[in-house]
Amino acid sequence: MNCAEFxxxxxxxxxxxxxxxxxxEVEEHLSACPGCSGERDNVQIAKTVIKTPGMYFQAPHxxxxxxxxxxxxxxxxxxxxxxxxxxxxxxxxPAACALVAVALVLxxxxxxxxxxxxxxxxVASHVRSMMVDHKTDVASSDQHTxxxxxxxxxxxxxxxxxxxxxxxxxxxxxLDYVQNRPxxxxxxxxxxxxxxxxxxPAPYDxxxxxxxxxxxxxxxxxxxxxxxxxxxxxDLNKSELGEFARxxxxxxxxxxxxxQENKGGNTNPGTGLK
Amino acid sequence: xxxLDAAYNLARWLARDEHDAQDIVQEAFLRAxxxxxxFHGENSRSWLLSIVRNATFTWLQKNRKSEILTVFDEExxxxxxxxxxxxxxxxxxxxxxxxxAMENLPAEFREVMILRELEGLSYKEIAEIIGTPVGTVMSxxxxxxxxxxxxxxxxxxxxxxx
Numbered sequence: 001m002n003c004a005e006f007x008x009x010x011x012x013x014x015x016x017x018x019x020x021x022x023x024x025e026v027e028e029h030l031s032a033c034p035g036c037s038g039e040r041d042n043v044q045i046a047k048t049v050i051k052t053p054g055m056y057f058q059a060p061h062x063x064x065x066x067x068x069x070x071x072x073x074x075x076x077x078x079x080x081x082x083x084x085x086x087x088x089x090x091x092x093x094p095a096a097c098a099l100v101a102v103a104l105v106l107x108x109x110x111x112x113x114x115x116x117x118x119x120x121x122x123v124a125s126h127v128r129s130m131m132v133d134h135k136t137d138v139a140s141s142d143q144h145t146x147x148x149x150x151x152x153x154x155x156x157x158x159x160x161x162x163x164x165x166x167x168x169x170x171x172x173x174x175l176d177y178v179q180n181r182p183x184x185x186x187x188x189x190x191x192x193x194x195x196x197x198x199x200x201p202a203p204y205d206x207x208x209x210x211x212x213x214x215x216x217x218x219x220x221x222x223x224x225x226x227x228x229x230x231x232x233x234x235d236l237n238k239s240e241l242g243e244f245a246r247x248x249x250x251x252x253x254x255x256x257x258x259x260q261e262n263k264g265g266n267t268n269p270g271t272g273l274k
Numbered sequence: 275x276x277x278l279d280a281a282y283n284l285a286r287w288l289a290r291d292e293h294d295a296q297d298i299v300q301e302a303f304l305r306a307x308x309x310x311x312x313f314h315g316e317n318s319r320s321w322l323l324s325i326v327r328n329a330t331f332t333w334l335q336k337n338r339k340s341e342i343l344t345v346f347d348e349e350x351x352x353x354x355x356x357x358x359x360x361x362x363x364x365x366x367x368x369x370x371x372x373x374x375a376m377e378n379l380p381a382e383f384r385e386v387m388i389l390r391e392l393e394g395l396s397y398k399e400i401a402e403i404i405g406t407p408v409g410t411v412m413s414x415x416x417x418x419x420x421x422x423x424x425x426x427x428x429x430x431x432x433x434x435x436x
Contacts, residue, residue, distance in 0.1 A: 046419035059282035
């Protein structure tokens with residue numbers, strides 16, 4: 001990232017509107033550029049001077065009474081209650097909407113709990129692989145050894161990339177079992193830390209999106225790409241695990257086909273806004 | 275009464291007068307009540323804030339026509355000395371000074387800054403409330419913040435603090 005790119009993203013960055021990959025790029029640039037760090041401080045100050053209690057105007061008490069009174073009068077004339085207190089038949093349509101909303105929320109919760117369970121399973125698999133020292137079924141730093149090894153063992157071909165040149169050498173691969181299905185676990189190394197990268201076909205056709213989380217001291221980055229779901233788990237720090245994710249995405253064969261330039265790997269060439 | 279503070283805060287910042295803000299909010303709440311049948315969204319705060327915001331601009335148009343087209347000279351209000359000292363002084367500026375500088379910004383900058391910092395809304399939510407693309411929200415925030423810092427630096431200089 002250069003200074004001009006930073007300048008176009010600095011407000012979105014300060015407002016937490018950037019996706020993970022972009023924020024990491026911004027952070028990286030800031031750590032090396034004092035000029036842009038000053039710019040970042042300016043934006044931060046413009047935010048903090050507004051965000052003080054003295055700047056918020058509370059509604060005066062009598063305003064509430066005044067509006068209540070007005071609405072009460074209207075209510076007497078038209079026999080209608082305030083909009084947030086509708087009862088009876090008038091409530092039927094909003095109630096139906098609310099029901100739909102509740103159903104959607106429940107769907108969301110189910111989705112959420114699926115994700116929560118996944119997080120637990122993935123972390124447990126990672127821990128188990130470290131505990132019994134059974135990190136790999138096929139120990140090799142060669143992607144052309146690891147990838148073919150999965151043939152016949154899985155009903156999909158996991159993308160295997162070589163990141164040795166970037167400081168994340170491949171240690172091997174292993175079959176694992178997550179969400180009642182066999183999945184590929186690729187093991188990478190960063191100094192003394194191991195990264196388990198779990199891969200399986202995504203249950204839905206999602207574009208690249210990612211989330212980062214921390215569970216029991218382990219960091220997780222999760223994204224979907226080219227029909228595959230990826231979960232990287234490690235005791236490695238957040239920013240390096242994020243970098244790892246970025247490298248995997250940037251090196252994935254889909255990207256490598258036409259556009260090597262796009263190291264960020266963001267399929268959306270736009271602003272990187274969430 | 276839900277969201278009354280948020281509604282009043284926005285109207286007060288846009289109208290820059292407490293009595294006018296009260297009239298505007300009252301009118302907006304009555305309108306919200308009247309048109310509640312038209313509300314099918316899930317975020318009643320955003321819905322209400324967009325009504326308040328529109329009511330305020332309509333009111334300003336009617337009562338203070340000249341004000342909406344505030345012309346702001348961006349060049350003279352530039353923060354040219356971006357030193358750490360300048361930043362410190364601005365950060366410690368009295369909130370009344372900040373309030374005054376904010377009130378001098380064009381209303382369309384003021385509203386995105388208030389919704390972002392004081393209501394904590396996302397770009398997307400703000401875009402929905404003010405009816406613009408997300409990119410417009412970001413560019414208004416960018417210009418508004420720059421002008422705010424420039425104006426603060428200018429008034430601190432005038433005071434002799436800088």
